[in-house]
Amino acid sequence: MKLETENLKPLLPFIASLLLAASALGADVRMSVEPQLISLLDRAVLKIEFIDTKGDAVDIPEIEGLKIEYQGQSSETRIVNLKRSSKVIHNYIITPSKVGDYTIGPVTCKYKGGEKAVSAQLRVIKPENDKEVQQLSEILFSRISTDREAPFVHEPFDLDLKVYIRDGVQIDGNFSLRGGIPESGMEGDLEWEVSGRERTEINGVIFNVYTLHTTAKTLTAGTFNFRPEVQVNMVVPRQNRRPYGFDDPFFGDLFGRQEVRPITLDCNLLEVAVQPIPMERRPDSFTGGVGVFDFAVEVGPAQVKAGEPITVKMWVFGRGNISQITPPTLEDSHDLKLYEVRTRPTQNPNEVLFEQVVIPKSDTVTEIPALSFSYFNTKTSDFRTLERGPFPVTVEAMPQQAAQLIATAPSTIQQETKILGRDIVYLKPAPRNWQVSRRDAWYRTKAFYAILALPALLLLAVAGITANRNALANDVARARRQKAPRAARKNLQRAEQALRKRNEAAFHEALWNTLADYFGHRLNLAPGEVDLQTVLARMPQESEALETLFNTIEQRRYGLGSGKSSKAEKKILLRQLAATLRKCERIKL
Secondary structure (H helix, E strand, O other): OOOHHHHHHHHHHHHHHHHHHHHHHOOOEEEEEEEEEEEEOOOOEEEEEEEOOOOOOOOOOOOOEEEEEEEEEEEEEEEEEEEEEEHHHHEEEEEEEHHHHHEEEEEEEEEOEEEEEEEEEEEEEEEOOOOOEEEEHHHHHEEOOOOOOOOOOOEEEEEEEEEEEEEOOEEEEEEEEEEEEOOEEOOOOOEEEEEEEEEEEEEEEEEEEEEEEEEEEEEEEEEEEEEOOOEEEEEEEEEOOOOOOOOOOOOOOOOOOOOEEEEOOOOEEEEEEEEEOOOOOOOEEEEEEEEEEEEEEEEEOOOOEEOOOOEEEEEEEEEOOOOOOOOOOOOOOOOOOOOHHHHHHHOOOOEEEEEEOOOEOOOOEEEOOEEEEEEEEEOEEEEEEEEEOOOOOEEEOOOOOHHHHHHOOOOOOOOOOOOOOOOOOOOOOOOOOOOOOOOOOHHHOOOHHHHHHHHHHHHHHHHHHHHHHHHHOOOHHHHHHHHHHHHHHHHHHHHHHHHHHHHHHHHHHHHHHHHHHHHHOOOOOOOOHOOOOOOOOOHHHHHHHHHHHHHHHHHOOOHHHOOOOHHHHHHHHHOOOOOHHHHHHHHOO
């Protein structure tokens, strides 16, 4: 036996090749289409079956009039008369767009042990209820248009996309846009909405028309091409002649009588030539507005005291690039302190509100200067400038908050001399025993000597106070410097009370009054003259701390900061202010 086995070893490769060839003879590849005859409004399933072997899915060449999409694979195993057979099935969906006879393939399918070229046939006929329709675009299609074929940069223009559905064709009402929109140069994403539905007649055929609307803007000039791919879901009845199976990759629900078929509609090409904004005759007050606008300004209150704020409100409204407009600005003035312009929210999407705080420094201010807004008018293709103002205001002088000193005349002490008369004193007999007192006489105690010195001390104190009051009366700057710490402490106490009551506006107002009153007294300044530059010029030693305090308090006071500050942050700001003022108090002027 051992000898026979050794004799068979040279034959083993030959035997293996025979077995491989035998298995290869049983392997096969088939392509089929079910059903082979469909309507233009129907679909079919293409199957590539690898029998008793394995193979990968293949790419089906593009065929005009057919859309072929891969759906996945399935497998089958059968045992008949003790013989086992298996299949690997790759499934495809065929969606026609034109009637005609089609040959799919041939395509080459490779499998273990060989390869094979396969093909299949499909006929697409007209719908049963419409003998004239030759292609799907005659039943469902879309058209896009615009109100301005040559808009300017940043100018909004309308896009209307009309979807035409032939009467009698049922859709589920959902619309999807898949590409066909410029990917660069557009401002934001286009938001489409169904704005209307109507019925219309085209060449004697009635269509239901759905209008999708959006507004577009571009960031650059140039030609922009629009050809959106609109996908709708058409509802079509199933045909009873189809052989359904539980493993069918397309038809899904076995007991359903309708199927939803997604269709991508044909659409025309819309070219929009966007023009640049011209540079010629562009005014200096141009802030980027493109469209058709109007401009309004409101100033109030019209009567204030020096150092009190005035609010300037500026409205720009109309049709155009509202979100990109920068605010008009007031010219710098020595008599006005200008704060940064803020944008306020409004209810109208075609309107923008700017707000600026202005503080007159003295009572010489009689008006807020005029404001100009320039924009490019897209209807007339030229620049327009709208001017509003000037706006008269009345500014009252702030009374000088100098210390009111009460001067008292020094009192005079009149010494009266009274001459006493002489009298005779009778001597008494001497006592028998003399005794030494254990207590000192009251007029020899330290308290008595202190009482004797008290009038002199009071006299010196009165003289010193009187001299100091007289000096302060003649030196207002010195009097105000002495009043500065007391004024600061008073306002800091008000800030602490507002903090406990959680009154944010009163808290920041008290902090600002602390700065204004302290430095107004310490530097002998009028209320409208207290600002950061003036204080830094006199106290450069604390420039960093003072600059931080002034900017932070002013921003919080007029709500120019980002959001509200926490209670802990307010406490830190309060401590920083008190510490900085103590350091400033030690600076010699």
